[in-house]
Amino acid sequence: MSPKSVLLWTMQAAVFWLVLFIPQLIVFLLVSSPPTWELALMVATLVVGLVHTAVEPSWRYRVHRWETTPDAVYTLSGWLNQEWRVAPVSRIQTIDTKRGPFQQLLGLATVTVTTASAAGPVEIEGLDHEVAQQLVVELTNTTQATPGDAT
Amino acid sequence: MPTEVPSGLPAAPEFTEPLAEWHRLHVRMLVVRPLNEGIAMLVPILVLLFTGNGEKWRLFASGVTVAVILAFSYFIWRTTKYRITDDQVELHTGLLTRKQLAVPRDRIRTVDLTSKPGHRVFGLSAVRIGTGQQDTPGTDGLTLDAVTQEEAERLRVLLLQKAVTHKAGAPGTASPGEPHAEVAVPESEVISQLDLKWLKFAPLSLSGLVAIGAVFGVLSNYADDLGLHPVQDLWEWLFEHPSFTLLGAFVIALVVLGLVLSVPLYILQFWNYRLTREPDGTLRVQRGLLTTRSVSVEEQRLRGVDIQEPLLVRAGRGAKAVAVTTGLGSKGESNLLLPPAPLSVAHQVSRDVLKVEDDPTTRKLRKHPFAALRRSLIRHVVPWVVITVGLAIWAPSWAWPIPVAIIPFAALVGWDNYRSLGHALDDRYLVTRNNSLVRSTVALQRTGIIGWRIRRSFFQRRSGLMTIGATTAAGAGVYHVTDVGESDGLALADAAVPDLLRPFLIDTSTVEGQAERNV
Numbered sequence: 001m002s003p004k005s006v007l008l009w010t011m012q013a014a015v016f017w018l019v020l021f022i023p024q025l026i027v028f029l030l031v032s033s034p035p036t037w038e039l040a041l042m043v044a045t046l047v048v049g050l051v052h053t054a055v056e057p058s059w060r061y062r063v064h065r066w067e068t069t070p071d072a073v074y075t076l077s078g079w080l081n082q083e084w085r086v087a088p089v090s091r092i093q094t095i096d097t098k099r100g101p102f103q104q105l106l107g108l109a110t111v112t113v114t115t116a117s118a119a120g121p122v123e124i125e126g127l128d129h130e131v132a133q134q135l136v137v138e139l140t141n142t143t144q145a146t147p148g149d150a151t
Numbered sequence: 152m153p154t155e156v157p158s159g160l161p162a163a164p165e166f167t168e169p170l171a172e173w174h175r176l177h178v179r180m181l182v183v184r185p186l187n188e189g190i191a192m193l194v195p196i197l198v199l200l201f202t203g204n205g206e207k208w209r210l211f212a213s214g215v216t217v218a219v220i221l222a223f224s225y226f227i228w229r230t231t232k233y234r235i236t237d238d239q240v241e242l243h244t245g246l247l248t249r250k251q252l253a254v255p256r257d258r259i260r261t262v263d264l265t266s267k268p269g270h271r272v273f274g275l276s277a278v279r280i281g282t283g284q285q286d287t288p289g290t291d292g293l294t295l296d297a298v299t300q301e302e303a304e305r306l307r308v309l310l311l312q313k314a315v316t317h318k319a320g321a322p323g324t325a326s327p328g329e330p331h332a333e334v335a336v337p338e339s340e341v342i343s344q345l346d347l348k349w350l351k352f353a354p355l356s357l358s359g360l361v362a363i364g365a366v367f368g369v370l371s372n373y374a375d376d377l378g379l380h381p382v383q384d385l386w387e388w389l390f391e392h393p394s395f396t397l398l399g400a401f402v403i404a405l406v407v408l409g410l411v412l413s414v415p416l417y418i419l420q421f422w423n424y425r426l427t428r429e430p431d432g433t434l435r436v437q438r439g440l441l442t443t444r445s446v447s448v449e450e451q452r453l454r455g456v457d458i459q460e461p462l463l464v465r466a467g468r469g470a471k472a473v474a475v476t477t478g479l480g481s482k483g484e485s486n487l488l489l490p491p492a493p494l495s496v497a498h499q500v501s502r503d504v505l506k507v508e509d510d511p512t513t514r515k516l517r518k519h520p521f522a523a524l525r526r527s528l529i530r531h532v533v534p535w536v537v538i539t540v541g542l543a544i545w546a547p548s549w550a551w552p553i554p555v556a557i558i559p560f561a562a563l564v565g566w567d568n569y570r571s572l573g574h575a576l577d578d579r580y581l582v583t584r585n586n587s588l589v590r591s592t593v594a595l596q597r598t599g600i601i602g603w604r605i606r607r608s609f610f611q612r613r614s615g616l617m618t619i620g621a622t623t624a625a626g627a628g629v630y631h632v633t634d635v636g637e638s639d640g641l642a643l644a645d646a647a648v649p650d651l652l653r654p655f656l657i658d659t660s661t662v663e664g665q666a667e668r669n670v
Contacts, residue, residue, distance in 0.1 A: 067655065074655050082612070084605040087622075088651055091601035115601045116477075116624035122602070 001064050004106045005126025009057035011102050017049030066124045068135065070142055073113050073122050085122045090146045091115045095139050097132050111135055173232045177298050179273040184224035184296075186269035192216060194373055233295055240280060240310065242293050252293050258282045260452045261479050262307045264445040266300070271443065276303035280310065281479055311447055312431045338430055342503045343489060343496065345424040345438075350414055352491035355463040356471075358420075359413030363405065390547065421490040426500065434474070434504060436488060446485050452477050454599035454625035455580065456488065456501040458512045460590040470497040474504070475595060475626035486626070501594070511580040511594035516573025522614035523634035524569040531565030532558060564588065574632045574643060581621060581647045583632045593630050597647050599623045605644070607637075619644055 024042045028034050059079040066075045072088050096112045103109060109132035113122040127135065196213050231244040240259070242252040261281035270276055277296040298306070353359075374381055389398075422440035429435050433447045455475035464470065472489035479486045489500045502510040535554045542551040568587035575582040580594040604620035611617055611634070619632040619640045632640060645652045 069654050072651055072654070080609040082607050084655075085603065086605075086652060086655065087602040088648075115622065117601055117622035117628045119604065119620070119622050119627075119629035 001061065001066065001126050002108060002128045002131070003061070004108060004128075005064070006057045006061045008102055008106055008108055008126055009060055010053060013049075013053040013056055017045065017053060021045050021049060064125070068139065073124075073139070075122050075124055077123070077125065087113055087115050087122045089139070089142050092139065092143045095136050095143070097136055099129070109133075111139075113139065173234045176228055176231050176233075176295060177275055177302075178228070179275055180228050180297055181221075181224055183269045183273050183275055184227065185220050186272075187267050188220070188224075192220060198373075235306070235309070240293060242295065254280055254282055254293050256310065259310050260449045260477050261485075262310055262447045263479070263485055264303050264307060264443075266297075266439075266443045268441045270297055271441070274300050276300045278303050278306055281477075307445070307447055308431065311429075311433050311449060339427040339435070341425060341427050342434075343424075343426040343492075343500050345421060345490075346492070346496075349421075349469075349490065349492045349496075350417060352464055352467060352469040352493075353413040353417035354410045355467050355469065356413065356417070356461055356491045357409065357463065358416050359409035359411065360405070362412055362416055363409055417490070424490060426488060426504075428503075434488075438487075438490070444485070446479070446487075448474055448476050448479065452625070453504065454623055455593060455595040456504060456512065457594075457626065458494075458497050458501060458592045460494070460592075461491075462588050462590075464491050465590060468494050470494045472497045472500050472504075473626075475593065475599075475623075475630075477625045505580075505594070507579070511575075511577060511582050512592040514575040514577060514582050516575045516582065516584055517639070519569070519572040519574075519634050520614075520616065520636045520639075522616055523572055524566070526610065526614065526616065526634055527569040527572075528562060528565040531561045531568065535561050572633055572635075574635065576643060576647055581630075581643075583621075583630055585631060585633055595621060595623060595630050599625055600648050603644055603648075603652060604629060605640070617641075621647070 021042070024038070024045060028038060028042055031038075056079055060077075063079055063082055064075075064077050066073075068074070068089075070089065072086055073092070075085050077083055077085075092113055093116055094112075094114045096114075098110045098112060099108070100110075103126075107129050108126050109129045111124045111127060111132050113124075115121070124132075124135070196216055199209055199216075200213050226246045227244070230246050230249075231242070233240065233242045235241075235256075237256075239256055240254045242250075244250050244252075259280055259282060263279040263281065264276045265279065266276045275297040276299070277294060278298060280293040280295075295303075295306075297303075371382055419440045421438045423443075424438040425436070427435045427437075428450070429447070432450050434450055434453065435445060435447045437443070437445045453474060453476045457473040457475055458470050459473055460470045469491050470489075470493075471487065471491045474486045474488050476486065488504060489497055498510040498513055501512055502508075505511070535558045539551050539554040539558075542554060564587045571584050571587055571590050573584045576597075579597060581597055581600065582592065582594050584590065584592040600621045600623055602622040604622060605617055606620065607617045615637050616634045617637050617640045619635060620629040621632075621644075622629045632643065635643065641652070
């Protein structure tokens with residue numbers, strides 16, 4: 001996991017909370033006599049948002065792990081709720097890379113490994129772009145070497 | 152488009168197999184589609200016609216509506232064609248958006264024949280072909296709607312048999328002159344069929360209430376179109392004149408009506424129910440009084456069985472059985488193996504379908520830790536407490552005792568939910584049981600497991616529990632072993648699919664302390 005992913009998650013969290021906060025602020029400033037609950041809600045949003053943005057990314061970074069072996073792909077993700085996902089290489093259907101705007105800015109990428117199950121994509125977030133490319137090539141090669149229709 | 156479609160196509164018995172030329176859907180669909188789909192438009196049209204004083208524009212509007220429906224079904228018929236080649240089934244359809252669907256024949260897992268009443272009057276049947284792909288909502292697989300019933304039956308045998316002959320290594324053995332009568336092998340082994348004693352489970356399955364809900368939804372839709380809002384009016388009226396006797400009477404009337412309706416509904420859905428094993432290696436479920444269905448599942452693709460026991464049906468020692476397989480949408484219960492029936496019958500069906508000595512879902516299940524009971528109780532009770540508090544603050548004062556009255560029942564359900572939890576492993580199946588309101592015991596083939604999702608929420612970690620999800624290509628996509636003890640759960644996952652989790656288990660034991668990571 002690239003250390004830059006902390007920055008990525010911080011940006012994502014900040015944007016999320018700003019989207020919630022700014023409309024409230026505008027309403028608060030435009031309405032002549034805003035009710036107190038509106039002020040309370042705004043302060044609550046601000047406090048929760050700040051704490052979440054400060055804590056979640058580094059906590060998440062401490063938790064997140066990934067690993068591939070010739071037989072399987074493995075990830076651990078989350079922060080409060082944590083989830084391990086394991087997919088055997090022999091059951092891999094597709095391997096995608098995805099880069100959002102923030103990820104492009106930071107030179108990061110997400111590799112998604114899907115199996116035939118609708119519930120089982122394994123996502124490896126926050127990889128350095130080159131590492132991601134390399135991983136995709138590696139996985140593609142091992143997958144192609146495995147026979148069967150992977151269901 | 153090869154416009155030279157042979158005339159009198161459906162009746163022609165001299166068809167050779169496989170069909171290489173393009174075929175149209177049956178011409179009777181010109182009438183059947185408006186019948187099936189136009190029924191929904193019937194009420195608005197009638198309303199339009201008869202609410203005024205016979206003004207001309209009303210006649211005109213109704214006429215146009217009917218004409219549009221007819222033209223629409225004509226264009227669908229005109230632009231839809233299919234063919235079955237040696238390798239694949241192809242369907243071209245669509246007027247404005249042309250769609251070309253092709254399904255490789257060796258990937259066909261299921262064939263589902265459905266005849267709605269409109270179809271049956273004209274001797275037609277819709278054929279839905281399912282592959283291993285998971286159904287995404289909105290897509291409908293490849294559906295031929297519709298061909299004659301004989302043609303549908305022939306396609307069913309042809310499409311599924313091909314899968315078998317391919318495996319036997321004898322593809323393309325059909326000579327051009329071969330009569331298709333040879334394809335239809337009539338012998339099949341009956342695993343289960345409808346017993347009228349099962350009707351006692353109809354009221355217990357609450358299907359009547361569900362049906363009332365559905366009818367109510369449709370009716371209130373029409374009412375909305377007419378500018379009436381009966382539900383809203385009723386609510387407002389109720390808020391102004393709160394009356395428990397009236398409410399009670401309403402609930403009782405609803406329950407009685409639901410009970411009365413459930414029996415004819417059961418008959419409607421499951422009349423002539425038969426579960427058979429066909430000689431071509433498929434399992435076939437046939438059922439239905441007005442709308443008949445025949446669902447065929449390639450046996451090799453069956454990944455397990457799910458015994459479902461809705462609370463009341465369970466109280467009457469009943470259950471229904473559902474197939475865990477690829478290629479079937481859950482829409483319209485196409486994966487149903489057995490309608491609500493005695494539990495012993497469900498176990499017998501499960502045993503026969505899986506071809507095992509005794510049903511894996513009858514295994515003695517390992518119980519989950521006591522902490523799971525606490526979690527189950529909290530999860531079931533807390534939402535009602537929240538609702539109570541919310542109502543106490545914002546609703547009229549008579550409202551909040553209602554959720555308070557529900558809380559004991561919620562606690563009971565939570566307790567029962569904990570009692571349901573359990574798992575077992577034998578040499579071929581992973582068995583897991585979940586839920587209380589619809590208790591579900593799933594036997595999943597261990598070879599069908601294609602990955603793990605192991606989840607520990609914040610509270611689960613504090614009480615040393617985890618929820619293990621076995622992902623699979625079949626059925627729901629993932630089946631959970633809920634709130635199992637950590638070491639127990641990991642041991643289970645490791646034993647169920649050897650060598651998959653093991654390399655990582657060393658990691659997981661040290662994961663909390665060590666900063667060993669990929670950079």
